[in-house]
Amino acid sequence: MRSPVIIVGGGLAGLFCALKLAPTQVTVLAAAPIGHGASSAWAQGGIAAAMGEGDSPEQHAADTVAAGAGLVDEAVVLGMARDAADRVHDLLDLGVPFDRTLEGKLIQSREAAHSARRIVRVRGDMAGKAIMQALVAAVRRTPSITVCEGEVAEALIVREGRVAGVVARGQAGRAKETRAFLAGAVVLATGGVGHLYAVTTNPPQANGNGLAIAAEAGALVADAEFVQFHPTAIDIGRDPAPLATEALRGEGATLVNRAGERFMAALHPDAELAPRDIVARGVFAEIQAGRGAFLDCRAAIGAEFPERFPTVAAACRGAGIDPVTDLIPVAPAEHYHMGGIWTDERGATSLPGLWAIGEVASTGVHGANRLASNSLLEAVVFADRVAADLRALAPVAPSAEFAPPPAGFEPHPDADGEAIAALRRLMSDKVGVVRDAAGLAEALAGIVALERAALTPALRNMARSALLIAASAYARRESRGGHMRADHPAPDPALARRSRLTLGEARWLAEGALAGRPLSPGPST
CATH class of the missing domain: 3.90.700.10 (Succinate dehydrogenase/fumarate reductase flavoprotein, catalytic domain)
Structure with a gap:
């Protein structure tokens, strides 16, 4: 199958981007029926946007910087805050019923670490569900968008140094079938890493798959150690x-x-x-x-x-x-991953032909600790930017078909069920709310063993994402934001910089941890 643009992921970021790309032909690959398998649909908070009297994008940005514990890209977050009101109005135009007063003004509430009431909601705790319902309805009636549900991306296709498509495995009724989806541009919007952990607030599709396939293709990953645990699951x-x-x-x-x-x-x-x-x-x-x-x-x-x-x-x-x-x-409970595939301020990754938006991306706006209700905002802001850039690039579908890489194995999808449960327990126990060097080294050993023994692409990719998180956590010998090291309980001013690494570098860190090799002073830059 060929398309000018392929978007992997049927959540808020992916669907909003597809709608913004219209009338460009877009194919959306979704592991579950759109609107049902996305973390966006489960979001209870709302969208942060400085739209009230006495508030401003500058103050919103300042609150985000303060929450991010020294690692927020201030220019990028200010741009996001300034785009916020326009993106809220886009959602209103799509039919999202944000709460209003009798006079028709948007009702805005306050959440932790915000200095003003700036969260727009739907019936208190139903924003995610309402937003997704509106987007799904809009997607269904947009002729330029083709939706392929039940397709799990297993690898990126790279030709001559450029991402040129996705290998995906159909699920419902086609457990062993892989297909090549070729594209002029690929956008990953696959969500977070919640189901790498035994306790999470996220749906099963949030298992780090997009992060893994991008890293395997060579994409740069940023801030992978910073995992946010919601305090009140x-x-x-x-x-x-x-x-x-x-x-x-x-x-x-x-x-x-x-x-x-x-x-x-x-x-x-x-x-x-x-x-x-x-x-x-x-x-x-x-x-x-x-x-x-x-x-x-x-x-x-x-x-x-x-x-x-x-x-x-x-x-x-x-x-x-x-x-x-x-x-x-x-x-x-694991709630949100501040890290992900590194992108610039427009959502472009380090790999030509590949963009990333939503939780799978690391844009620099969250730093070490996401400010409440900035996640849905980031999704729509960067989805809009990627769509604008792709419209300008006018990608075209590849002209020649070619066979997908061989899968190598086609076991029953539940073959690694016990191993996946073991990986999730290991991540919660050793790479959870509180970490230390000994526990992280133990986690790295277990993750490497599980990846080597994997029978299914699901476990293989989950282990790769887990490896990136654990290796980054092992390398950052300080406590900052969502990363707490019991053996290094204070922040180190010398390490107030974002981390960046590749999958190969994560493997090197794991080998070093197992061999007792001394670390360099801090995270890679």
Whole structure:
């Protein structure tokens, strides 16, 4: 199959880019039905945009820089903040029903580490679902967009140094069939790495696949060590774990232990509204100490909870918890990857012919710790930029067909089920909220062994993404943002720079860790 542009991923970034590219012919490859397998659809917070009185893009950028712990690209984030209002209006034009006052003004709320109320929402906690519903409807009625659902990308096709397509394996009814999708340009919008971890708030399709295939093709990866753990996943044993949105704390909910004692006030001046990495470590510490952690919404929200936060209320009720009268048990869960495929300020990667947008990309706007509700904003801002650049480039579909690289093995898709579960446990235990050199070396050894023994492309690619994260975490011998090293608990001013590495360099770091080879002073630049 041939197309001028192939977009891999059916979430917000991918679909928004496809719509912005119209009338250019685009093929969207999605591992699941569009709108159902994307983390975007699960987003409860909203989109950050400085659109209220007394607020400004400059202040939004300043808050983002502060949350990013010294690693945010300030010029890139200011540009994103200035584009925010236009992208919100694009979504309004597509039919997204953002909450409004009776006078028709957008209602904006506040989340942790924001200095103003600038989050636009839909019915409190349903922004992601509503946005995706509007985008899916628009995509379905756009004749220039061809959607191929149930197609999992397994590798990039590179010809003469340029990305020229994707090898994908069909799922529903075609478990062993691989096909070559050839393109003049490829855009990866495959989402994050949540299912590399045993506890995550993300759907199963967020398993690091896009990061792995780009790195295998030679793409540069940035900031892979920075993984954000949401402090308030609802701890009821579900996989994925349902999320108790940060907006609850923004509205006054508190974090308490089993004895009813608030613990965040002693850890940060902003208490429950401290940056996510600090809150996650506070919750983690209470759980490790055996005191448990709970979200108390009774006084702040009370009887209005089911109406104001229907998604969270439904998850609680399914576990026999009434958030109006009961405490909600919470635990940290992998939520967002600040790292990813390195891109410039326009979404172009280090590989000619390849762009990346959304969570799979590392644009420099999140630094070491993403500011709440900047993820959906980043997705639409960079999707718009990539679409604008591709329209100007006018890529054409390749003229000649050629066979895809041989798959090499075609086992049952569940052949590596136990190994994948072992990888996820290893990542949570050793590359999780708190890390140290010994644990990271153990993780690297286990990841390398799992990759070598992989029977399926799924495990092979998950292990490669895990290797990138663990190797980057091993190399950064300090604590900063979402990266906490128990053996290096303080930030090192000399390491206040973004990390960059290739898959080959990650393998070199893993070999060094196993051999006891001394490290260079810090992350590669």
